[in-house]
Amino acid sequence: MSTPDDPRDANPKDPEELRFHYTPSDEPKPEQDTDNAHATDTTRVPEVIDALRKEFGAAVLDVERYANEDTVYVEKSRIREICRFLKAEESFEYFVDLGGIDNFTAEDRYEVFYNLVSIERQKRIRLKVRVDEEDMRVPSVTEVYRAANWNEREAYDMFGFEFVDHPDPRRMYMPEDFDYHPLRKEFPQLGVPGSLPLPPQTPDGELTMDPFAAAHGSQPVKSYQEPATDPDSE
Amino acid sequence: MAGSSGTNGQGFFTTRVDTFLNWARSNSLMPMPMGLACCAIEMMGFAGPKYDAARFGSEAMRFSPRQADLMIVAGWCSYKMSHAIRRVWDQMGDPKWCIAMGACASTGGMHRCYGVVQGVDNFLPVDVYISGCPPRPESVLHALMDIQEKIRNEYSVVQDYEVGAAGERAPIMPENTSKFPGQLEKPKASGLTLEAPDTGADGAEDSSSPAPVAA
Amino acid sequence: MAQPQKPDFPGHDLGDQFRFWPKHNEKIYERLETKHAWLEEKRAAAQGDGKPAGAHAPEADPLENEMILNIGPQHPATHGVLRCVVKMDGETIEKSVLDIGYLHRGIEKLAEHKTYQEFMPYTDRMDYLSPYSNNVAWCLAVEKLADIEVPERAQWIRMIMSELARISSHCLWLGVGMMDAGAVSGFVWTFQEREEIYSIMDEVAGARFTVSHSRIGGVANDFSPRAIEMIRDFVDKFPSRVEGWEGLLNKNRIWVERNKGVGRVTREEALELGLTGPNLRGSGVPYDVRRFEPYLKYDEVDFTIPVREEGDCLARYFLRLDEMKQSVRIINQCLDRMTEGPIRSDDAKEAYPSKEEVYYSMEGMIHDFMYTDVGTVPPKGAHSYHAIESPKGELGFYLTSDGTGRPWRVRINAPSFSNLQAMEDMLEGEMVADTVVIIGSLDPVMGEADK
Numbered sequence: 001m002s003t004p005d006d007p008r009d010a011n012p013k014d015p016e017e018l019r020f021h022y023t024p025s026d027e028p029k030p031e032q033d034t035d036n037a038h039a040t041d042t043t044r045v046p047e048v049i050d051a052l053r054k055e056f057g058a059a060v061l062d063v064e065r066y067a068n069e070d071t072v073y074v075e076k077s078r079i080r081e082i083c084r085f086l087k088a089e090e091s092f093e094y095f096v097d098l099g100g101i102d103n104f105t106a107e108d109r110y111e112v113f114y115n116l117v118s119i120e121r122q123k124r125i126r127l128k129v130r131v132d133e134e135d136m137r138v139p140s141v142t143e144v145y146r147a148a149n150w151n152e153r154e155a156y157d158m159f160g161f162e163f164v165d166h167p168d169p170r171r172m173y174m175p176e177d178f179d180y181h182p183l184r185k186e187f188p189q190l191g192v193p194g195s196l197p198l199p200p201q202t203p204d205g206e207l208t209m210d211p212f213a214a215a216h217g218s219q220p221v222k223s224y225q226e227p228a229t230d231p232d233s234e
Numbered sequence: 235m236a237g238s239s240g241t242n243g244q245g246f247f248t249t250r251v252d253t254f255l256n257w258a259r260s261n262s263l264m265p266m267p268m269g270l271a272c273c274a275i276e277m278m279g280f281a282g283p284k285y286d287a288a289r290f291g292s293e294a295m296r297f298s299p300r301q302a303d304l305m306i307v308a309g310w311c312s313y314k315m316s317h318a319i320r321r322v323w324d325q326m327g328d329p330k331w332c333i334a335m336g337a338c339a340s341t342g343g344m345h346r347c348y349g350v351v352q353g354v355d356n357f358l359p360v361d362v363y364i365s366g367c368p369p370r371p372e373s374v375l376h377a378l379m380d381i382q383e384k385i386r387n388e389y390s391v392v393q394d395y396e397v398g399a400a401g402e403r404a405p406i407m408p409e410n411t412s413k414f415p416g417q418l419e420k421p422k423a424s425g426l427t428l429e430a431p432d433t434g435a436d437g438a439e440d441s442s443s444p445a446p447v448a449a
Numbered sequence: 450m451a452q453p454q455k456p457d458f459p460g461h462d463l464g465d466q467f468r469f470w471p472k473h474n475e476k477i478y479e480r481l482e483t484k485h486a487w488l489e490e491k492r493a494a495a496q497g498d499g500k501p502a503g504a505h506a507p508e509a510d511p512l513e514n515e516m517i518l519n520i521g522p523q524h525p526a527t528h529g530v531l532r533c534v535v536k537m538d539g540e541t542i543e544k545s546v547l548d549i550g551y552l553h554r555g556i557e558k559l560a561e562h563k564t565y566q567e568f569m570p571y572t573d574r575m576d577y578l579s580p581y582s583n584n585v586a587w588c589l590a591v592e593k594l595a596d597i598e599v600p601e602r603a604q605w606i607r608m609i610m611s612e613l614a615r616i617s618s619h620c621l622w623l624g625v626g627m628m629d630a631g632a633v634s635g636f637v638w639t640f641q642e643r644e645e646i647y648s649i650m651d652e653v654a655g656a657r658f659t660v661s662h663s664r665i666g667g668v669a670n671d672f673s674p675r676a677i678e679m680i681r682d683f684v685d686k687f688p689s690r691v692e693g694w695e696g697l698l699n700k701n702r703i704w705v706e707r708n709k710g711v712g713r714v715t716r717e718e719a720l721e722l723g724l725t726g727p728n729l730r731g732s733g734v735p736y737d738v739r740r741f742e743p744y745l746k747y748d749e750v751d752f753t754i755p756v757r758e759e760g761d762c763l764a765r766y767f768l769r770l771d772e773m774k775q776s777v778r779i780i781n782q783c784l785d786r787m788t789e790g791p792i793r794s795d796d797a798k799e800a801y802p803s804k805e806e807v808y809y810s811m812e813g814m815i816h817d818f819m820y821t822d823v824g825t826v827p828p829k830g831a832h833s834y835h836a837i838e839s840p841k842g843e844l845g846f847y848l849t850s851d852g853t854g855r856p857w858r859v860r861i862n863a864p865s866f867s868n869l870q871a872m873e874d875m876l877e878g879e880m881v882a883d884t885v886v887i888i889g890s891l892d893p894v895m896g897e898a899d900k
Contacts, residue, residue, distance in 0.1 A: 038589060038592055038596075042741065043742075066831050066833055069833055069834065096843065146722060147723025150867075150870040151866075170477075170480060171473075171550075173899060174314070174349070175472070176475075182348050197313075199316050270552060272896065274529075276658060283641050297524070312550070314470065344574075368659065
């Protein structure tokens with residue numbers, strides 16, 4: 001795989017890339033914006049971050065804050081321990097959400113975030129791990145939070161993370177016969193022609209392919225490894 | 235009843251078998267609600283108290299394909315679901331009709347994305363399309379009336395469901411649909427054009443010109 | 450066509466024909482075999498071994514044979530296109546595997562190609578039983594990301610409409626739930642109330658069902674006097690309707706016996722399985738986003754959050770009825786306390802100008818054009834999560850911005866997804882006839898779960 005670049009600079013002629021672009025606002029991110037009308041106290045967890053730092057030291061990489069929300073970047077290999085610690089010691093017993101983000105950068109391309117809630121303390125915390133394209137393995141947290149099961153399957157389906165020790169590594173939404181991971185940035189919005197068959201037109205006929213995506217020139221762009229296809233198919 | 239000649243005051247009436255069957259079929263459609271997404275909720279409204287599909291004889295929703303003859307595909311159809319829909323359609327007994335309800339079922343609508351089939355007519359023979367996202371129940375009633383109109387103009391006995399050349403050439407929609415329902419012309423059985431005769435080299439020579447067919 | 454190799458799994462007997470996602474099915478059946486059922490785990494914890502308590506030889510009675518049953522994706526009781534593959538011992542479900550994704554259309558992918566305002570109609574189609582709640586959730590999430598303040602009147606309007614959406618969603622749940630338990634006429638009665646809410650939506654937003662009425666920075670248009678009158682009429686009369694349903698069902702022997710003790714989840718299990726919304730509160734966890742982190746004006750109105758301890762289907766039924774009554778209470782307070790004022794932010798970078806401005810002034814037109822074209826532009830690298838309490842539970846949007854008018858990544862935390870995940874384990878150990886009631890009482894919406 002070639003190094004992915006900023007998608008906007010990649011190939012301006014490419015029809016897939018012709019999004020209308022605006023001047024990005026260059027205002028620096030406000031450091032402490034408690035004036036955000038929608039910010040709440042529930043997302044500020046300084047004492048939890050202190051406890052994490054004390055317990056795990058260098059594994060807590062970074063702390064970010066936007067709109068009064070704390071995001072803790074932690075080391076990928078220790079995410080399971082950190083979750084166990086948060087659940088046992090800091091009473092974050094309710095698992096809310098997990099998902100992936102494709103940043104489309106050369107290194108640390110992906111991120112996985114974990115959204116945890118402590119009902120007792122009325123706090124929310126968001127953990128993030130950075131995942132490199134070369135090594136898509138992420139330790140699964142299902143043994144700590146049982147509810148993470150389907151969310152991890154979904155992240156695997158959409159981004160292709162490999163959750164180590166996941167009890168049920170199947171796709172969540174797409175059928176297993178599908179070869180791609182659609183939420184990656186290089187996956188075309190209209191899909192890859194021929195990747196999903198349509199039913200036959202007669203009760204005992206052959207499968208058909210959707211003519212739509214191909215007619216609109218939808219092709220996988222750049223840096224995307226074609227899955228091994230059978231030359232006889234289609 | 236359309237096409238009948240009155241009871242003549244003697245307790246019977248005469249009509250054509252086609253007309254009679256079509257009359258019966260069109261007023262007792264049993265919809266198979268293929269409720270996929272938001273349109274399914276409006277389809278419930280269509281069957282519900284305010285709009286009341288029972289006025290058209292279609293209140294008996296049948297969830298078993300064997301008991302239904304009108305499939306209403308309501309909602310966007312993903313590739314994964316399309317195979318299930320086709321299998322349900324194949325299990326429905328003939329004669330059967332299909333309504334694509336809403337923009338998503340008709341064309342893919344606003345969901346122009348990798349997971350959605352851009353219109354169920356890619357794999358289903360759709361009779362009536364309904365626009366709207368989602369359509370109001372009135373539109374569904376209108377579509378139902380369109381289907382009824384279509385049924386009244388079908389050949390149900392004379393030529394339809396035959397095997398062979400005549401069956402293949404049976405028009406799905408007769409030419410004179412604008413005429414009064416039931417007043418169909420007799421199908422021209424004698425003037426039927428059959429398969430092009432196997433004339434060997436002559437036929438293969440020039441495929442652009444219409445091949446002469448036996449009368 | 451390539452010859453697909455013949456998979457050897459049950460149900461496949463038609464040679465090399467494509468039979469409904471062969472690879473996919475194979476994996477489902479594989480999972481069904483290898484799954485450690487929750488039931489087994491619980492029993493093992495209780496007894497010290499994994500053997501079911503009263504296990505007897507299955508071959509003794511042909512009715513107690515093991516059997517794999519496929520429910521869905523097209524089944525009237527699955528509330529959409531849910532597919533349950535269950536392994537049964539006699540009539541008891543031993544293991545169950547749910548398969549969702551039959552409505553997957555990639556809404557998160559679509560969002561990356563839309564401006565923030567453009568994406569809002571898609572949220573209508575997520576939880577299509579209560580579109581207004583989703584609109585509000587999306588708008589609040591974007592407003593938090595871009596730091597947009599909403600005028601007070603707009604907040605009251607949003608609150609009233611989201612509570613109406615909650616009532617309408619619960620009405621449908623009750624009607625369909627009754628139908629699942631055998632009372633078909635109940636569906637007609639609750640649908641009558643829904644039609645009234647539809648008429649209100651029609652009057653307020655111009656659309657019966659998929660309203661798209663909320664806007665980033667406010668709402669599209671103000672209530673007309675007639676709309677307020679209609680809402681007042683509705684909330685005056687609705688409590689008596691709820692009482693009518695209570696009179697019908699609360700002591701109804703069929704209803705109680707079908708629901709009591711079915712699908713029981715304890716407090717700890719509910720947290721572990723990640724249930725959300727009324728299902729979580731039905732198990733005794735007082736988690737409601739309206740209280741947990743109040744949005745809009747929920748910290749200024751007086752209402753209680755019903756919580757029940759039993760954790761079975763009957764508890765969830767009582768709880769939802771109580772919620773409807775609380776919604777009426779909230780709407781009454783909102784109508785009384787609603788102030789006059791603007792309904793949208795007047796900053797051209799934050800919200801659409803009013804139609805008068807667009808039609809009669811040059812700036813207004815330019816602003817309208819620019820807002821349609823560029824829209825709201827949050828700062829680069831900003832990311833925030835905002836959740837609301839939708840009728841189904843916590844509905845949150847986690848947005849990441851790249852400094853353009855389109856979101857870089859939209860993550861939707863859908864409550865039905867969490868509830869369905871819990872259902873996979875809740876079904877185990879229940880009778881197969883009770884699956885219908887359990888699905889009904891958890892109230893999943895596939896459009897939301899499948900994204």
